[in-house]
Every structure is written in C-alpha cells, then in structure tokens.
Amino acid sequence: MPKILHLGFGNFHRAHQAWYTQQSNQFESDPWSIIGVSMVRSDIRDSLQAVGFSYPLAIIGTEGEETKSMTVHENVLVASEDPEAVIEAIADPCVKIVTLTITEKGYHQSPDGGLDLLSDAVIRDLDGKGPMTAIGLLARGLATRCAKSAPLTVISCDNLPENGRRLRKTIDDFSRQAELVLNHQFLSFPNTMVDRITPATTEETKAFVAERGHTSQFPVIAERFSEWVIEDNFAAERPQWEKAGVTIAKNVAPFELRKLRMLNAAHSLLAYGGLIRGHDYVHQAISDPYLKDIVTGLWDEAAETLPKESRVSADAYQRDLLERFAQPAMKHELRQIASDGTLKMQVRILSTLQERQKRGRSVKFCTSAFASWLAFWISGKDAPDPKRLALMETVASSNNEEEVQKRILGDVEGGHALDPLALRDAVSEWLDLSFFTKKTKF
Numbered sequence: 001m002p003k004i005l006h007l008g009f010g011n012f013h014r015a016h017q018a019w020y021t022q023q024s025n026q027f028e029s030d031p032w033s034i035i036g037v038s039m040v041r042s043d044i045r046d047s048l049q050a051v052g053f054s055y056p057l058a059i060i061g062t063e064g065e066e067t068k069s070m071t072v073h074e075n076v077l078v079a080s081e082d083p084e085a086v087i088e089a090i091a092d093p094c095v096k097i098v099t100l101t102i103t104e105k106g107y108h109q110s111p112d113g114g115l116d117l118l119s120d121a122v123i124r125d126l127d128g129k130g131p132m133t134a135i136g137l138l139a140r141g142l143a144t145r146c147a148k149s150a151p152l153t154v155i156s157c158d159n160l161p162e163n164g165r166r167l168r169k170t171i172d173d174f175s176r177q178a179e180l181v182l183n184h185q186f187l188s189f190p191n192t193m194v195d196r197i198t199p200a201t202t203e204e205t206k207a208f209v210a211e212r213g214h215t216s217q218f219p220v221i222a223e224r225f226s227e228w229v230i231e232d233n234f235a236a237e238r239p240q241w242e243k244a245g246v247t248i249a250k251n252v253a254p255f256e257l258r259k260l261r262m263l264n265a266a267h268s269l270l271a272y273g274g275l276i277r278g279h280d281y282v283h284q285a286i287s288d289p290y291l292k293d294i295v296t297g298l299w300d301e302a303a304e305t306l307p308k309e310s311r312v313s314a315d316a317y318q319r320d321l322l323e324r325f326a327q328p329a330m331k332h333e334l335r336q337i338a339s340d341g342t343l344k345m346q347v348r349i350l351s352t353l354q355e356r357q358k359r360g361r362s363v364k365f366c367t368s369a370f371a372s373w374l375a376f377w378i379s380g381k382d383a384p385d386p387k388r389l390a391l392m393e394t395v396a397s398s399n400n401e402e403e404v405q406k407r408i409l410g411d412v413e414g415g416h417a418l419d420p421l422a423l424r425d426a427v428s429e430w431l432d433l434s435f436f437t438k439k440t441k442f
C-alpha cells in the first residue's frame with residue numbers, strides 16, 4: 001500500500017488532503033493510506049486510535065449537508081513524543097509523498113525568505129536542546145531518505161506564495177546548518193494552492209455531528225467548496241487526485257495569488273474589523289454592510305494585481321466568496337483567523353499594496369485591511385501571534401496613536417519595499433477617521 005505522511009494533523013488536513021485522497025482511492029487498485037503526524041498533541045492520537053483513526057467530516061453547502069466517515073489514516077504519530085519515528089517514516093520508501101500544514105510560522109522564515117537563524121525554536125533544534133521543528137524533522141528525514149536513493153515528493157499545503165519553493169529553501173538552509181546531505185535528484189517540492197474553509201472544532205461541532213449520529217471527540221466541519229491545484233512536479237508516484245477534482249497544473253501562481261489576495265486578505269480584514277465592531281463569526285462580519293463595502297473595494301483592488309489567467313474570472317470568484325463567507329452553519333470564528341497577523345499581513349495584504357504602489361494605483365482598500373490589523377492592537381485587543389509581546393509592548397509604550405502606528409509599521413514593513421511614507425498616509429486616512437477604533441462606528 002503506497003503511503004503519504006502528513007505533518008500537522010489539524011482540521012484543515014483532515015478536511016482537505018485526506019478527503020481528496022479518500023475520494024481518489026475509489027479509483028485505485030492499490031489504495032493510498034495516510035500517516036498523520038501531530039506535532040505536539042497526543043490526545044488526538046489517543047482518542048482516534050480507539051476507532052482505527054477514523055473521524056466524521058460534516059460538509060456544509062448551500063445545497064444541503066452530509067457527514068462522511070473518514071477512514072484514510074492508518075496511524076497517527078506524535079512528533080514531540082517520538083521524533084525519531086517520524087524521521088524513520090519519512091525515510092521509508094513506502095512513503096511516496098510528504099504533505100505539510102504547519103501554518104505560516106512553522107517555516108521560521110526570515111524576511112529574505114531563508115530560514116530565520118535567529119529564531120529560538122530553530123536555534124534550540126539545531127543545538128539539540130529543544131523539540132525538533134517541523135523543518136528540522138523533515139530535513140533529517142529527507143537526508144536519510146536521499147541516502148536510500150528513493151524519490152519523494154514534498155508538498156507544502158500552507159497559505160504562502162510559492163510555498164514549495166519556500167519550503168525547499170528553508171529545508172536547504174536547515175540542512176546546511178545541521179550538516180545534513182540532501183540529494184535533490186530524488187526530491188521535488190511542487191507549489192500548491194489549497195482551499196477549503198475549515199473552522200476549528202468546538203463543543204458545537206461535536207453536538208452538530210452527534211445530532212447526525214456520529215460520536216467523536218475530534219470531528220471536523222468544512223464547507224462543500226474545495227480546491228487544490230498542484231504544480232506538475234512529482235518525484236515519485238502519486239494518487240490519481242485529479243479524479244477527485246484536483247487540478248494538476250504547470251503554473252500555480254495565478255490560483256495562489258488570487259486565493260491569498262482575495263479570500264485570505266478579506267478574511268483578515270473581516271477578522272480585525274469584525275472583532276473591533278463586535279462580531280464573532282465570518283458570516284456576521286460579511287453581512288455588516290459597512291464591512292462588506294470595504295471588502296468589495298479590497299477585492300477590486302486585489303483583482304487588478306492578478307495575472308491575466310485568474311484576473312479574468314475575478315468577478316465570479318468574488319461572487320462565490322460572498323456566498324461562501326455568508327454560510328451561518330459554518331460558525332467560522334474571527335478569532336481563529338486573527339491569529340499570526342504579523343505573518344499573514346505580508347503575504348495577503350502587503351504584496352497587493354506593493355504591486356499597486358508600483359503601478360501608481362490607489363491603495364485605499366488594501367490599506368484598510370492593514371489599518372484594521374493595526375487598530376486591533378492599538379485598541380488593546382489580543383490574538384496569538386509570534387510578535388504578540390513586542391506588539392503589546394509597542395502599544396503600551398506610548399499614548400500617541402500616530403507614534404505607535406509608526407513603530408508597528410516599521411516592524412512589519414521589512415522586506416516589502418513599500419513606500420513607507422505613502423503607506424503611513426494611506427493608513428492614517430483610515431485611522432484618523434477613527435474607522436477602526438472603539439470610539440466610533442466600529
């Protein structure tokens with residue numbers, strides 16, 4: 001049985017890559033199975049082990065809903081407990097593909113796109129004094145794997161532009177530091193675009209699936225819409241994913257940029273603007289006419305920056321997004337999306353801003369998304385973020401809103417070659433109007 005190993009056994013993986021693999025297994029004479037790797041938590045492995053690693057997936061769409069039993073996983077490993085087992089599995093020639101959902105921060109990237117050698121987690125991993133990072137685990141597994149001359153495809157499924165290329169760069173940097181030898185003749189890192197809205201599991205999720213006859217501590221809810229575009233660059237065998245609706249493409253960039261700059265950018269704007277205005281869920285924020293107008297403005301601005309291939313369908317894409325965001329049964333929490341903004345802002349918003357500034361085009365609405373994030377912190381709200389403490393200190397350091405803006409802007413602008421004065425002016429337009437502060441409309 002050919003295998004896939006997946007690093008980051010979260011809801012998104014269980015609703016997306018797992019779902020595509022289970023669907024395409026209907027067409028395989030030798031079906032694929034997945035070994036999930038939970039980076040830290042062992043409770044999910046303990047709970048799912050008792051039921052053969054199966055779990056219910058509730059799929060919700062405007063045309064109704066269904067709950068599927070997912071049975072494609074054969075095992076779950078816990079990296080924090082036994083990293084060597086993960087390294088061994090990556091090196092096992094039965095594993096043909098490694099997929100990853102480790103979130104933006106899992107890549108430990110520096111602003112120049114390489115591995116951040118100043119990151120504590122990376123330093124501890126390299127010194128052997130802390131838990132291995134996902135990048136460290138993968139680099140060690142790949143070195144052992146290459147020594148066996150057995151080819152392997154490594155697919156990043158995180159929301160980052162050119163995620164395959166970035167992953168390869170961080171793996172190469174880590175390997176160099178750790179003196180691991182990789183042979184790229186046996187490896188490939190295709191770029192991908194992944195999409196399926198998948199909220200975190202709550203007590204309500206458990207009740208929702210229980211009402212439909214499924215008992216599980218770890219059920220998943222996802223929207224019916226799902227998309228996966230993978231660059232046609234495989235080093236080894238792969239499932240017939242295209243039979244389950246996956247697009248295997250020569251160039252992923254048009255899809256990836258459209259998704260990041262339209263879907264994810266709007267999500268971030270709705271998260272910060274929505275939380276400030278007292279909403280909890282995406283469907284509430286998008287039905288707030290005030291926010292909806294700003295989101296539409298953002299989409300128009302982002303669409304203009306897209307490559308021709310995806311620009312032509314941007315209007316239809318916007319209409320679909322409005323429908324997808326508006327589904328109340330998804331209960332997609334804004335808090336979930338608000339996390340890790342320092343990393344998300346750069347790839348979702350600042351890249352559009354930069355493109356538009358270069359072309360001398362208005363940046364009013366894409367700036368609003370950035371301003372909403374600044375205002376979120378300035379107004380004393382809180383979310384998990386790698387720079388959370390630094391942001392909170394900056395906010396506490398001065399009562400002068402403009403001064404605080406200036407410092408935060410300085411922190412995240414790095415590497416984007418934005419015109420800082422123009423950006424500051426554009427942001428001030430939103431914050432001066434007190435758009436996003438507690439004082440006014442929000």
Ligand code: CS2
Nearest residue numbers: 194195196197264267336337
């Ligand atoms: C969201 C994404 O949490 C977030 O930041 O924007 O997880 C989004 O739901 C997915 O990318 C949809 O495919």
